[in-house]
Amino acid sequence: MKELKSVNKGFRKKDAMQLLTGKPVYTDDLVKEPCLIVKLLRSPHANAIVREIDTTEALAVEGIEAIFTYKDIDQNQERYTIAGTSFPEYAPYDRLIIDRHVRYVGDVVAIVVGKSEKCITKAMKLIKVDYEVLPAVLDFHTALDNEILVHPEDNWSAPANFGADVKRNLVAANCSSHGDIDEVLSKCKYVIDRTYHTKANQQAYMEPFTTYCEIDSYGRLHVISSTQIVFHIRRIVAKALGIPGSYIRVTKPRVGGGFGAKQTVVSEVYPAFVCYKLKKPCKIVYSRKECFIASSPRHEMEMHVRIGADENGIIKGIDLHTLSNTGAYGEHGPTTVDLSGHKSIPLYGKQEAFRFTSEVVYTNKQASGAYRGFGATQGLFAVESAVNELASLMKVDPIELRLKNIVKEGELMPAYFNEPLTSCTLDKCLLRARDMIGWKEKGQRRVLDNGKVRTLGVALAMQGSGISGLDVGSATIKLNEGGFYSLLVGSADMGTGSDTTLSQVAAEVLDTDIEHIHVFSADTDISPYDSGSYASSTAYVTGKAVERCALKIRNMIIKTGARMLQADPSECEFDGHKVYCGERSVTLEEVAFTSVIGSNEAIEATVSNSSKTSPPPFMAGACELETDLQTGEVKVIEYVGVVDCGTPLNPNLTRIQTEGGIMQGIGMALTEDVTYTDKGNVVENSFMEYHIPTRLEVDKLWVEFEPSYENLGPFGAKSIGEVVINTPSPAIQEAVYQACGKRFYELPIKAEDIVASQKK
Amino acid sequence: MQINLRINHENIRAEIDPDMTLQKFLRSQKYFSVKCGCETSNCGACSILLDGKPVLSCSVLAARAEGHEIETLEGLQKEAEEIGGFIADEGADQCGFCNPGYIITAIALFKENPDPSDEEIKIWLSGNLCRCTGYEGQMRGFIKYREWRNGR
Numbered sequence: 001m002k003e004l005k006s007v008n009k010g011f012r013k014k015d016a017m018q019l020l021t022g023k024p025v026y027t028d029d030l031v032k033e034p035c036l037i038v039k040l041l042r043s044p045h046a047n048a049i050v051r052e053i054d055t056t057e058a059l060a061v062e063g064i065e066a067i068f069t070y071k072d073i074d075q076n077q078e079r080y081t082i083a084g085t086s087f088p089e090y091a092p093y094d095r096l097i098i099d100r101h102v103r104y105v106g107d108v109v110a111i112v113v114g115k116s117e118k119c120i121t122k123a124m125k126l127i128k129v130d131y132e133v134l135p136a137v138l139d140f141h142t143a144l145d146n147e148i149l150v151h152p153e154d155n156w157s158a159p160a161n162f163g164a165d166v167k168r169n170l171v172a173a174n175c176s177s178h179g180d181i182d183e184v185l186s187k188c189k190y191v192i193d194r195t196y197h198t199k200a201n202q203q204a205y206m207e208p209f210t211t212y213c214e215i216d217s218y219g220r221l222h223v224i225s226s227t228q229i230v231f232h233i234r235r236i237v238a239k240a241l242g243i244p245g246s247y248i249r250v251t252k253p254r255v256g257g258g259f260g261a262k263q264t265v266v267s268e269v270y271p272a273f274v275c276y277k278l279k280k281p282c283k284i285v286y287s288r289k290e291c292f293i294a295s296s297p298r299h300e301m302e303m304h305v306r307i308g309a310d311e312n313g314i315i316k317g318i319d320l321h322t323l324s325n326t327g328a329y330g331e332h333g334p335t336t337v338d339l340s341g342h343k344s345i346p347l348y349g350k351q352e353a354f355r356f357t358s359e360v361v362y363t364n365k366q367a368s369g370a371y372r373g374f375g376a377t378q379g380l381f382a383v384e385s386a387v388n389e390l391a392s393l394m395k396v397d398p399i400e401l402r403l404k405n406i407v408k409e410g411e412l413m414p415a416y417f418n419e420p421l422t423s424c425t426l427d428k429c430l431l432r433a434r435d436m437i438g439w440k441e442k443g444q445r446r447v448l449d450n451g452k453v454r455t456l457g458v459a460l461a462m463q464g465s466g467i468s469g470l471d472v473g474s475a476t477i478k479l480n481e482g483g484f485y486s487l488l489v490g491s492a493d494m495g496t497g498s499d500t501t502l503s504q505v506a507a508e509v510l511d512t513d514i515e516h517i518h519v520f521s522a523d524t525d526i527s528p529y530d531s532g533s534y535a536s537s538t539a540y541v542t543g544k545a546v547e548r549c550a551l552k553i554r555n556m557i558i559k560t561g562a563r564m565l566q567a568d569p570s571e572c573e574f575d576g577h578k579v580y581c582g583e584r585s586v587t588l589e590e591v592a593f594t595s596v597i598g599s600n601e602a603i604e605a606t607v608s609n610s611s612k613t614s615p616p617p618f619m620a621g622a623c624e625l626e627t628d629l630q631t632g633e634v635k636v637i638e639y640v641g642v643v644d645c646g647t648p649l650n651p652n653l654t655r656i657q658t659e660g661g662i663m664q665g666i667g668m669a670l671t672e673d674v675t676y677t678d679k680g681n682v683v684e685n686s687f688m689e690y691h692i693p694t695r696l697e698v699d700k701l702w703v704e705f706e707p708s709y710e711n712l713g714p715f716g717a718k719s720i721g722e723v724v725i726n727t728p729s730p731a732i733q734e735a736v737y738q739a740c741g742k743r744f745y746e747l748p749i750k751a752e753d754i755v756a757s758q759k760k
Numbered sequence: 761m762q763i764n765l766r767i768n769h770e771n772i773r774a775e776i777d778p779d780m781t782l783q784k785f786l787r788s789q790k791y792f793s794v795k796c797g798c799e800t801s802n803c804g805a806c807s808i809l810l811d812g813k814p815v816l817s818c819s820v821l822a823a824r825a826e827g828h829e830i831e832t833l834e835g836l837q838k839e840a841e842e843i844g845g846f847i848a849d850e851g852a853d854q855c856g857f858c859n860p861g862y863i864i865t866a867i868a869l870f871k872e873n874p875d876p877s878d879e880e881i882k883i884w885l886s887g888n889l890c891r892c893t894g895y896e897g898q899m900r901g902f903i904k905y906r907e908w909r910n911g912r
């Protein structure tokens with residue numbers, strides 16, 4: 001294979017210095033003045049009907065421009081979903097811009113528009129709302145067939161058939177299986193049967209939801225937003241407002257983190273509606289509190305796992321049932337739950353049977369959405385914790401047990417939609433992680449002189465690379481006068497560095513420096529179609545589109561060069577600078593010039609790409625904890641991660657992705673809690689209560705790669721973004737068990753619970 | 761009310777609301793490197809220098825800056841590029857939203873203590889949250905920057 005010059009090199013991100021020197025590149029930095037401010041009056045009740053709302057006094061406040069209530073929205077119109085997924089949508093149509101029936105604490109009661117935050121705050125206090133407060137469903141165990149219906153309305157509908165039954169609070173129900181799991185488990189010598197619970201973690205992107213809207217010079221609605229999904233916003237806003245998509249343009253500037261949160265149209269509809277109504281520019285910036293109480297956190301899930309092994313330590317089957325809490329609205333509900341089984345069960349390749357059943361229910365809590373890992377994180381916490389417990393039961397080493405059982409390249413994965421495993425180095429990842437953490441030398445448990453306990457834990461993870469047969473990534477490349485290239489994509493670099501890695505792919509094919517590739521993302525009027533940056537799709541799906549597009553451009557350059565040299569293209573070569581035919585040559589600049597002067601042929605191409613399969617990336621993670629059994633304090637001494645993401649497109653950026661994902665996983669395991677009061681209020685509604693890891697929590701992260709080569713990916717690449725969040729919670733759960741002798745089946749694992757476990 | 765202060769070595773006179781935070785005031789004056797990640801003094805995205813010391817501008821009233829010297833990253837571009845280059849070489853800028861906050865805090869740290877230990881760096885920057893990077897890459901950048909400074 002040719003030596004790589006751009007791909008697999010640790011280039012700086014193309015936008016790095018702009019970001020590091022604090023340039024105005026985010027949505028709220030780009031707002032043109034004057035600009036109206038939009039704020040939302042939110043329900044204090046978990047379930048209520050707005051009997052009457054009086055805005056007279058509020059409207060009289062100086063500076064208030066307009067107040068919209070349910071009276072401004074046709075309550076009988078077709079509902080819509082704000083989940084950013086390809087059409088036809090999976091999620092139920094259950095939203096209105098303002099619904100007279102409010103379904104969680106934080107649901108929108110009124111949209112208030114004014115010249116300043118100050119006047120809006122004043123006006124909000126003067127809006128008089130008379131609520132008919134209804135009893136609420138807050139415990140998701142009791143949601144199914146509860147007499148309280150979260151969505152009793154008649155205009156609820158589900159575009160896709162996921163077994164929803166709104167009259168039962170059921171958003172989706174699914175079952176898939178292979179072989180006879182009950183029979184297989186009944187014959188197993190060792191069976192673990194446990195129930196695990198994970199809560200609604202917050203993505204905690206640093207840039208809050210921010211959207212700015214204006215009417216552009218052509219009279220169209222221009223939505224500028226911090227988002228992962230420009231094209232889905234166009235469709236969803238069009239449906240919500242009842243206007244044609246052709247009237248809407250959506251642009252994404254730099255995005256200050258998304259992690260899936262911005263795969264839902266959380267903030268866009270409100271200012272779009274206001275701007276369309278008033279024909280004036282306006283913006284909405286969510287407070288951090290709103291990000292915590294009224295956005296799109298991880299789905300709370302409860303997973304019942306049964307896993308069995310025979311006397312030789314062969315894992316024979318896994319039976320998983322997942323109950324998922326989608327909250328008051330169904331965004332991403334039917335899809336996230338799927339990953340809890342389909343991206344955990346396939347890790348073990350010798351199973352004779354599996355069964356995966358699931359139910360997704362409505363409750364009167366904040367609606368859930370997409371968060372890095374998208375259900376796989378929850379499922380892997382359950383399955384990997386169960387595998388660790390199985391090893392304990394069998395009195396074998398959890399790494400040895402896994403080495404015996406993990407899926408191997410070339411195998412078919414029944415629980416992964418029967419896709420073949422085309423690339424995998426999971427065994428190498430696990431062996432390397434074992435050595436890096438010092439598994440053999442240290443042993444899983446040792447007591448320090450000061451009485452604290454050092455313990456080790458391990459876990460595996462997988463994810464996908466885009467959604468098979470559905471996700472589309474596209475690239476447009478143009479050769480410009482002067483001999484440099486423009487690369488246009490519709491995927492959203494939300495900090496991942498995809499603008500840079502995609503440029504590296506183009507530069508590799510075109511034999512040029514990445515400085516000569518000028519990348520732009522994303523704008524619905526300019527970028528070629530992309531389903532968006534989610535489902536770990538950008539590197540693999542859009543990356544391949546870029547590779548194929550660059551090849552096409554390469555051939556066009558050769559063709560034009562050949563014509564200039566009066567030669568046949570088959571006799572010509574291109575080295576990135578010149579097109580040669582034997583001794584004779586023309587420069588790229590000359591080719592570019594020819595293509596724009598008196599030319600009938602542009603050197604410009606657009607290529608779309610979709611993949612029939614979704615090759616999984618893999619990861620092995622291992623941790624060393626230091627636990628103080630007296631205080632329950634747990635310190636992560638070291639976390640090691642070894643990843644198979646195929647070819648790392650940019651090793652620096654894949655490393656940072658991995659480190660960041662591990663840190664988020666550590667937060668999920670130990671500090672990040674979401675609890676509700678009995679009235680349905682989120683308790684952890686600021687960074688004061690919702691503890692994401694700081695610089696002081698973890699001593700050392702150590703990440704390495706064991707690249708496989710995925711033939712279907714660009715230069716062998718698979719995805720990286722999501723798989724990396726999945727190992728910490730099961731690995732830490734195991735290490736905590738090693739320390740205190742008690743297994744915790746709910747996250748986060750808190751100091752007080754560890755202390756309590758020591759009381760006889 | 762009116763305030764007089766210096767921002768990035770320029771005399772500024774402005775009309776403000778008495779309850780306006782310094783963070784809101786600075787953004788209203790178009791110092792966009794000053795971000796808002798929380799408004800509750802927990803994230804560090806709004807860090808600025810007040811008389812050379814890092815403070816969270818969301819927890820200070822603009823009125824309190826009367827007569828003081830404020831610096832934002834807009835006024836420290838050379839320093840930001842110098843340190844930032846080392847972060848960029850690690851790929852640790854990521855989404856970038858937290859960057860101005862910790863870069864300006866680091867500038868203040870290295871001004872006060874040109875040769876901080878790893879632990880001192882961590883403690884100085886502990887109020888600057890980052891959700892993207894896991895901090896490790898930023899730390900690699902700072903260590904290399906420190907070595908480069910020491911070898912200069």
Ligand code: FES
Nearest residue numbers: 797803804806818
């Ligand atoms: S905005 Fe000031 S600390 Fe977060």
Ligand code: FES
Nearest residue numbers: 855858890891892
């Ligand atoms: S780089 Fe995104 S929050 Fe730090």
